[in-house]
Each structure stands twice: as C-alpha cells, then as structure tokens.
Amino acid sequence: MSAALRVVMTGEVDHGKSTIAGRLLHDTGSLTEGRVEELKEICERRGGLQEWSFLLDAFQAERDQAITIDTAQAQFKTAKRGYVLIDAPGHLEFLRNMFSGAAEADAAVLVIDAERGLQEQTVRHAQVLSLVGISQVIVAVNKMDVVNYDPNVFEKISAEISKILTPFAVIPLSARNGEMIVERGVNMPWYKGPVLTEAFDKLDIPAVLTHGPLRFSVQDVYREHGQHIFVGRVESGVLKRGDELLFAPYAEAAKVESVAVWPHDPEKTEAHAGEAVGITLNRQISAGRGGLASHTDNAPALSHMLKTKIFSLRSKSLLPGENYIARTGTSSFRAEIVSVEQNEGMLSELTLRAETLQSVDPGKKIVLFSDADAAGAGIVLGAGNYSSGSVPEGCVFWMTGLSGAGKTTIAKAAEKELRSRGYKVEMLDGDELRRTISADLGFSPEDREENIRRAGDIAAQMANKGAIVIAALISPSRTGRKQARKAAKGRFYEIYIKADLATCEKRDPKGLYKKARAGKITDFTGIDSPYELPENPDLVVDTQNGNVEECVHAVLRFIQEHAAIREASGKDRILAFK
Numbered sequence: 001m002s003a004a005l006r007v008v009m010t011g012e013v014d015h016g017k018s019t020i021a022g023r024l025l026h027d028t029g030s031l032t033e034g035r036v037e038e039l040k041e042i043c044e045r046r047g048g049l050q051e052w053s054f055l056l057d058a059f060q061a062e063r064d065q066a067i068t069i070d071t072a073q074a075q076f077k078t079a080k081r082g083y084v085l086i087d088a089p090g091h092l093e094f095l096r097n098m099f100s101g102a103a104e105a106d107a108a109v110l111v112i113d114a115e116r117g118l119q120e121q122t123v124r125h126a127q128v129l130s131l132v133g134i135s136q137v138i139v140a141v142n143k144m145d146v147v148n149y150d151p152n153v154f155e156k157i158s159a160e161i162s163k164i165l166t167p168f169a170v171i172p173l174s175a176r177n178g179e180m181i182v183e184r185g186v187n188m189p190w191y192k193g194p195v196l197t198e199a200f201d202k203l204d205i206p207a208v209l210t211h212g213p214l215r216f217s218v219q220d221v222y223r224e225h226g227q228h229i230f231v232g233r234v235e236s237g238v239l240k241r242g243d244e245l246l247f248a249p250y251a252e253a254a255k256v257e258s259v260a261v262w263p264h265d266p267e268k269t270e271a272h273a274g275e276a277v278g279i280t281l282n283r284q285i286s287a288g289r290g291g292l293a294s295h296t297d298n299a300p301a302l303s304h305m306l307k308t309k310i311f312s313l314r315s316k317s318l319l320p321g322e323n324y325i326a327r328t329g330t331s332s333f334r335a336e337i338v339s340v341e342q343n344e345g346m347l348s349e350l351t352l353r354a355e356t357l358q359s360v361d362p363g364k365k366i367v368l369f370s371d372a373d374a375a376g377a378g379i380v381l382g383a384g385n386y387s388s389g390s391v392p393e394g395c396v397f398w399m400t401g402l403s404g405a406g407k408t409t410i411a412k413a414a415e416k417e418l419r420s421r422g423y424k425v426e427m428l429d430g431d432e433l434r435r436t437i438s439a440d441l442g443f444s445p446e447d448r449e450e451n452i453r454r455a456g457d458i459a460a461q462m463a464n465k466g467a468i469v470i471a472a473l474i475s476p477s478r479t480g481r482k483q484a485r486k487a488a489k490g491r492f493y494e495i496y497i498k499a500d501l502a503t504c505e506k507r508d509p510k511g512l513y514k515k516a517r518a519g520k521i522t523d524f525t526g527i528d529s530p531y532e533l534p535e536n537p538d539l540v541v542d543t544q545n546g547n548v549e550e551c552v553h554a555v556l557r558f559i560q561e562h563a564a565i566r567e568a569s570g571k572d573r574i575l576a577f578k
C-alpha cells in the first residue's frame with residue numbers, strides 16, 4: 001500500500017463536511033470497534049437521527065452546537081492506500097484552525113451545499129487553498145437529496161466554482177444517504193464521473209521534499225533522565241545521526257547524537273521530510289519551541305523584514321501600522337505591517353517587520369492573529385527591503401550594572417566575536433568616554449545625566465548607520481537610560497549585567513571600591529552614590545552565578561535574535577555560536 005495522503009475537508013459551515021468525513025470512515029470500514037455503537041447511543045440519547053458528523057466532532061460542545069469548533073483528524077483506507085482526513089471548521093471565527101489543517105494537507109475537499117450554492121466563505125476558502133499551495137481540490141456538491149438530485153443545480157455550481165479554481169473533480173453526492181461516497185446509489189444516473197473514494201485514489205502524492213535543504217521545526221523539548229529531546233517535524237531534507245545542526249534564531253550549533261521515532265526503532269539513524277521525530281544532541285543548547293534547525297552549510301536567510309502575500313480574513317483590508325501576532329510553523333512573534341505593495345480585494349502583498357529575526361524560506365506559511373482571532377493568512381515570499389527607511393538597520397545593546405559586574409568583559413568578547421565574522425559592530429566603553437568626549441564632566445547627578453545623554457546620542461547615530469552598537473556604561477539612573485532609549489528610536493535593548501555590591505566589591509578589578517571605602521574617591525556608584533536597578537530590562541545576565549563564557553553566549557544569542565545582522569552583500573544570516 002502507498003504512503004498515506006493528507007486531505008483537508010473545508011467549506012462553509014453546515015455544508016456537510018463532518019457528515020461526509022463520518023460516512024467515509026464508516027463506509028470504508030475504517031472505524032474502530034465500538035465506534036458505531038457509540039454513535040448510535042449518542043443519537044438515541046438525543047432522540048434524533050443518526051448524525052455521521054458526530055464521529056469527528058469529538059467534543060460535547062460541538063455536538064450540542066452542531067458545528068465543528070476544532071480541527072479533528074481521522075484515518076481511513078481504500079484498497080489503494082491510507083488517508084489522513086483533516087476536518088477543518090468553516091466559521092470565519094474558526095478559520096485559524098482551518099489554516100493549521102490546510103497548511104499540512106496534500107489535497108483538499110471543498111464542500112458546497114447544493115441548496116445554498118456558492119457562498120462568500122466558499123470563495124474565500126478556495127482562494128486560501130490556492131494560496132497555501134494546495135492545487136488538488138475535489139469539489140463535493142453535497143445535499144443533492146435536498147434539491148431532488150437535480151442535475152441542473154449541480155451543473156450550475158460546477159460551472160461557478162470552475163471560474164475560481166481548477167478542480168481535480170466535481171462530484172454530486174448525498175452524505176446523509178451515502179450516495180457517491182463509496183457507492184454510486186440509484187438517484188444520480190446522469191453523473192458518470194468518479195465517486196468520492198475513486199477520486200481520492202486518483203490524487204497524486206506531492207513530491208516529498210527530501211532533496212531540499214534540511215528544515216527541522218522544533219515543536220517542544222522534553223527532559224528525560226537528564227537528557228534533552230528536541231521533538232518536531234522534518235519539513236524538508238534529510239536529518240541524520242552525526243549531522244551538525246544550526247538552530248535559528250538562537251544561533252547555536254550542535255551535533256545529532258540520536259534520532260527517535262514512535263513506535264521506537266533502535267535502528268533509526270535518519271528522518272526524512274514529513275516525519276515527526278525526536279533528536280538528542282551532543283551538547284546542551286537553549287533552543288526551544290519555534291526553533292528551526294538546518295545544516296550549518298545551508299542555513300535559511302534571516303531577516304526582520306518579511307515580504308508576504310496575505311489573504312485577509314476580516315471584512316476590511318490589512319493596513320500599514322497595524323500590529324499582529326504572527327505564526328510561522330511553530331514560531332510566534334510580534335509583527336507590524338510597514339507597507340502594502342499590492343492590494344487586490346482581500347489579497348495583499350505586504351511587508352512585515354518582525355520583532356525578532358525570522359527565517360524567510362519562500363513558500364513558508366504565515367498566519368496573523370489579532371485578539372486571538374485569525375486576521376489574515378498566506379505565505380512568505382522572501383526577505384523584505386530595508387531601503388524604505390521604515391526600520392533602522394542597526395541596534396543599540398545597552399549594558400548597565402555596577403562597576404565590576406562584568407559589562408566591559410562581556411561587551412569586548414561579544415564585539416570580538418561579531419567582528420571576527422565580518423559584521424559592522426561598534427563598542428562604547430564608559431571609561432573611554434570619560435577620557436574623551438566626557439572629559440569635561442564630573443560625577444554629580446547632573447554631569448552623570450549629561451554623560452549618558454552624549455553616549456546615547458552617539459550610540460543612536462552609529463545604529464542609524466547600520467551598526468550593532470554595544471554600550472557598556474554603569475548608567476546608574478533610570479532617567480538617563482530612558483533618555484538613551486528614546487534617542488535610539490525603538491532600536492534599543494537594555495541588558496542588565498547583574499551582580500550584587502558584595503560580589504563586585506570582592507572582584508574590584510580596578511581597585512576602585514577600595515579607594516571609595518577609604519574616601520579617596522567620592523560619589524562612587526554603590527558606595528555613596530545610588531544605582532537604580534532596571535525596572536524592566538530586555539535581558540538579565542547574571543554574572544554573579546554564571547561563568548564568563550555562559551554570559552557572553554547569552555548576550556550573543558540575544559543580539560542574534562534582535563539585531564538586523566547583515567553581511568556586506570546586504571543579506572541577513574545566522575551566527576553560529578558553539
């Protein structure tokens with residue numbers, strides 16, 4: 001038997017998707033023992049006719065409301081092969097569930113109620129299927145019994161839907177009576193085409209993306225016996241034991257030690273596109289849900305700017321300045337629409353600015369959410385353009401903390417690593433600034449504020465020219481740090497290098513605390529001048545309990561996730577920190 005083919009059921013609410021799915025399961029003999037009896041008991045308790053839709057409507061709430069409120073999946077077999085049937089909701093408010101189903105499908109069944117005909121949501125679903133790349137669409141014109149099996153009704157709907165898409169087949173059927181599902185029945189002798197299962201068996205299984213670049217999306221991380229198991233799906237390519245993997249956007253690399261599948265196969269050493277697997281690595285990394293692993297020599301392009309084609313799921317178009325939660329695969333992130341390049345009705349080409357770096361493989365599915373409802377869905381076309389000026393290419397990473405906390409040590413190590421890889425990076429050291437542009441300033445509260453103002457302005461200017469700016473200054477006041485953030489115009493990240501006074505005083509690399517205690521230095525932060533702790537820092541690096549390597553790594557990873565790190569060619573790419 002051939003490999004299973006995944007088919008999504010979609011269409012307007014109450015057109016009969018779940019009923020068709022239930023009949024398919026029953027009439028192909030694919031139900032588990034006792035499932036039919038369970039269905040009969042449910043219907044008898046409710047005092048109604050046998051409802052085949054209950055087989056997939058798993059929740060009592062769905063049975064009570066007579067609608068499908070969540071995506072359900074079931075398996076059935078024909079003589080040719082197995083199928084995974086994805087029953088997707090039809091309500092607009094539940095379309096996000098439909099998208100999650102459609103995005104994983106190889107083909108689709110678009111269900112149309114013969115009595116109601118082609119409706120607005122039917123057209124939308126057809127457009128969405130095309131957008132997500134599902135070209136094999138079987139159109140099922142259901143409830144032919146309600147229109148007395150009139151061939152004219154069927155021909156009219158067939159002609160209308162064929163103007164919107166090129167259907168694989170258009171089939172008249174009555175799911176309630178089981179006609180044209182598996183058996184032809186006697187009421188539609190005028191129809192000479194295939195029944196539904198025959199059309200299924202003629203579908204092609206899309207070419208597996210085994211020969212493409214490796215893309216392994218991380219669904220979750222399990223911890224078992226002190227070992228981390230990264231669970232996810234191989235989207236394309238082949239993943240093998242011993243492969244060196246790079247995890248985006250975490251900028252971490254590690255080797256695959258084992259590949260596990262369920263049920264357990266101790267001989268398993270590789271996984272191919274379409275397979276769900278768990279892997280263990282030769283070292284601990286901090287990658288989690290939303291991570292995307294690739295081979296180190298074929299990593300995806302990364303960018304904050306995503307050019308997309310999006311289908312609006314609302315009654316109005318998507319507009320610049322609107323903010324959403326975006327989801328691609330297992331990754332979720334905040335995104336703003338910065339421009340709309342084309343707008344054809346509810347279908348738009350637009351550019352998004354992601355809060356964190358994202359992979360930009362063309363064809364990747366993306367869904368936009370607003371207030372927990374899907375506002376739009378479509379595909380990623382590639383990296384967007386930075387040249388519009390909507391987003392500065394540089395960023396300011398502002399390290400604050402007591403003297404001796406480790407700011408300069410971490411900043412210099414991060415700067416060295418970035419420079420070694422050819423990136424445009426600038427470092428601002430508090431001591432150097434005091435010897436140069438702030439040599440005229442003392443250590444009064446007013447002079448300290450002025451020092452931070454100057455440093456903030458310089459950092460912002462460097463960032464505006466595309467640099468990754470790493471600033472290492474005590475910057476004791478919240479007001480001063482807020483001023484520096486304002487100067488950077490949103491591309492500012494406060495990093496608190498955390499170590500308590502006792503730890504810093506014990507280290508005292510410059511002997512400053514000793515001098516302050518002896519009264520040789522006045523207005524020294526932490527001794528006789530206050531340090532105001534950051535209220536909501538973007539990152540906290542605990543140098544008191546972590547070693548230098550771990551702390552540097554945390555900062556580099558944070559920079560990787562938030563900076564538009566660019567090569568001389570103008571392309572973004574991931575940094576591999578091992």
